[in-house]
Structures are given as C-alpha cells and as structure tokens.
Amino acid sequence: MADQEIDRALKLVANLSIDKASQVLSKMIKAGAKIELEGVSLEDVTKATERVMQSDTGDVVGAFVDLVGDLPFKFLFYVDANDSLTLTDLILRRELGTTKKFDVYVTSTVQELGNILASAVTNVFASDFQIKMKPTPPIVVHDYASTIFGEYIMEAAAEQDEILMIESMFRVVRLNVKCRMFLLPKGDAQKELAAIVGKI
Amino acid sequence: MAKRILLVDDAPIIRLMIKDILVECGGYEIVAEGATGKEALDLYKQLKPDLVTMDIVMPEMDGIQALEEILKFDPKAKVVMVTAIDQRESLMKAIRLGATDYIVKPFEADRVMSAVQKALGE
Amino acid sequence: MAVEVSVGMADIKLGRDGDVLATVLGSCIGVCLFSASHGAGGLLHLMMPTAGNNAAQPGIKKAKYADTGVPELVHSLKVSFGVQPKDLVAKIFGGAKVLQNVERNIGAENAVAVQAILKEYGIPLKAHKTGGERGYRIKFHTESGKVICQVFGGPTEEY
Secondary structure, eight states, X not given: OOHHHHHHHHHHHHHXXXXXXXHHHHHHHTXXXXXXXXXXXXXXXXXXXXXXXXXXXXXXXXXXEEEEXXXXXXXXEEXXXXXXXXXXHHHTTOOTXXXXXXXXXHHHHHHHHHHHHHHHHHHHHHHHHOOOEEEOOOEEEEEEHHXXXXXXXXXXXHHOSEEEEEEEEEEXXXXXXXXXXXXXXXXXXXXXXXXXXXXX | OOOEEEEEOSOHHHHHHHHHHHXXXXXXXXXXXXXXXXXXXXXXXXXXXXXXXXXXXXSSSOHHHHHHHHHHHOTTOOEEEEEOTTOHHHHHHHHHHTOOEEEESSOOHHHHHHHHHHHTTO | OOOEEEOOTTEEEEEETTOEEEEEESSSEEEEEEXXXXXXXXXXXXXXXXXXXXXXXXTOOGGGXXXXXXXXXXXXXXXXXXXXXXXXXXXXXXXXXXXXXXXXXXHHHHHHHHHHHHHHHTOOEEEEEEOSSSOEXXXXXXXXXXXXXXXXXXXXXXX
C-alpha cells in the first residue's frame, strides 16, 4: 500500500474522530470546544521529543488510554495543570476559579475526559469502519509534558525510529484552555487501517 | 420523604456530577456512593435504596455483574445504567438483564432527571 | 556563543564553554560526561538498556540504547574535543517508573546497564539520582560540569 493512501486514510479517520471528540467534549463541559488536527506525520522520535521539550512550559496532567481490539492504538490526552482546574469547574458547572488545588476531582476529570474522548474515537472506528475497539481505563499522570509524551511514545519508539502520530490541539472557546490529544498506531495498525478505509 | 439513591461509579467526578444534579434539581437523598460493583452490591443489601445509578466499566466487579447480583437479591430493584458512548453491547445486555433505564455520558441534567424520575415512577 | 540545547530521546549533544545541554526524562536515562581539563561535555538521552540483536543493524540509532549509546558518546567527545575516557567523569539521572500499570521497570534496568558500562570504561560516577515515579528535568553546564536537576514536584538541586 502506498504511503499516500495510508496518509489519506489516517487523515480521514483523524478528522472524523476529532469531530466526534469535539462534540462530546463541548457537551460535557457545556462550552464550545474547538479541536483542530495539527497533523498526521511520520516523525523521528528524537525530533518529536525535542519539539515537545522546547514548548514544555511546565506541568501537565495526562490520561493514557490503550485502545484494544481489532486495531490497537494508543491514545493520550493532556492539559496544562492549571487548565485542568478550569476543566473541573466547567464539568461541575461551578463558578470558574472554584477549584484551586490539584485534588481527586481534578484527576478524575482528566481521567473521564480521557475515557470519553477515547470512546469517541473508538465509536468512529466502529460506526464508520466496522472496526471493533474499546478503551482501557485511563491512567492519569501529573508530570512534565515531556516526560508524559516520552512515556507515551516509548513502546513505539523502542521498535522503530520514526513514529506515526496523529496530533490535535483543542481550545475551549472564550477560555484560554488548551489541550492536546494524540493517537498512535501500534505495530502495523496504520497499514491495516488504510486497507480497511480504502475498501469503504 | 425524599427518595434514596445509591450512586455507583469509579470516577469521583461523575458521582459528584450526578449527585449535584439529583440533589439540586430533584431534591433526592444520596444515601451512599460506591466505586466498584462489589461495593454497590454490599451497599444495596445494607441500605435498600429506592434507586441505583450504576456505571458499567468498573474495577473488581463490573456494573453488569453488580446489576445481576442486585436483581438476584431484590428482583424489584431499580437500576439506571450510566455508560460511555461506545458501550452499546454492554448496555443492551444490561437492559435484557433488567436494568430500568440508561444514561449515556456525557449527559445533560435533563436526561439524568428524566431517567431517574421515570424509573421511580414519578 | 553559549547556547542552551534540548536533547531529545535517543540523542547525543555535545557542548563546551558556556553551553547548557537540557533534557527531560522519564524512564529514560540522561548520561552527562564531563572533562574538566577540556571544559567540555556531552549528554546522552538513552531509552533502553541494550540494543541486543539490533546492534549489528546498519543505521541504528546508537543513542537509543545504553550499550551502544555510552560508547558513542565517549567516541564523539574524543573526535570533537580530543577527550580521552580517563579525562571523564559521569553523572546520571532519570530511570523513573512513571506508569505504574506497566510491569517492566525499564528505568531501573537502564540505570543498572549504564553503571555497568561506565565501570567498563573506568569512568567514575560522580553523582547519580535515579528511580522514583516522577520525571526529571536536567540542565548540564558543560563549562563547569554542574548539573541542575529537578524531579517533578521537588526542589531544584545541584549535582
């Protein structure tokens, strides 16, 4: 299969997943959420981590989710630690600024957002491409963005020097909340996905 | 007297969201909260609530198994399942087993209220 | 002119004079080799203990593994600055177990592997801070050999 076809298939799946994720996120936080696909790219692990390090301004809270089933993927969602407090207020319909410290509800918020966003992705795979997958319970980690990103790509980077990444960024409209979402195919998942998408 | 509800979900944030809705919009009493299916069963036997809201994916014992066990103990138990969007199969199974209704995450307050009110016959 | 350089995963960067080599680690290990007499050093950001069968493959990223990365760093310092292994001292950081659901403790394996290789070269380990469950942010000052390290959530320390 040509790389262009794989690229086209992944972009299609990425865009559909992101649309679905935007919808569920907006509904959950009762605010407009705009998610943009930043890119589907095959990137050298050194360059990818260097890039994240250069924009790493501090601590983030991330949810790691394994999507298991027909085509295994790894999913990561992370948000600046300060913004995770805002997301918690939005979800609980509290006045912004109510949640002041990193507590069990903040961890739980990121975990649920990870779960719901990952579910939105698997939902697209199932409904549009008949690919059955389900998310495993998210593991939440509060750490440096670069550490979280490094651990996320570790398994793929151990096997190959270039990793294929689907990266998107989303903003909550009117509030300066920025989050990132990544999808990483495991093993040959991208080729199989392209084959399936190509038939539809 | 306010109807007594048992909330079961492994995510504290979801329990808090549902609790806020049920207490503020419906004036219900939350008798207890559980984070696993096992806790749900123990708390149900102990407290005999009027209704349970039950997550599906949970550690120890999942929501489907807990639903089955609760219905074995009390065939008239009213259980509303709470699920993420992709768990259609599990949801169908829960309905077949005897779940009263379901709520899909992310949910709106109206939907939570209508499912609970309907299940309680209000 | 002195610069601060980010060192990505599976990479080696060298510096001298006022250059600062910076990286952020999880289960990876950052190996800082420094020669006081040359006022120069290098930082290796390795991911795994051994290249195993991959070692013989052409074009492998040597910096990915401890057993190929440390020799590569020693070699680069020799080629670029004329530094011999006997001139070097080492400081190592990282090797945390960030994801508690993953069984294998690759961070600990990395730390053991690096120490064994440094011993083979006879390079003294002047400082090490490894393990734990949190990430490490380090800045290696290649002029003085000083390393500023901050484990996530902890104080900034100098090694």
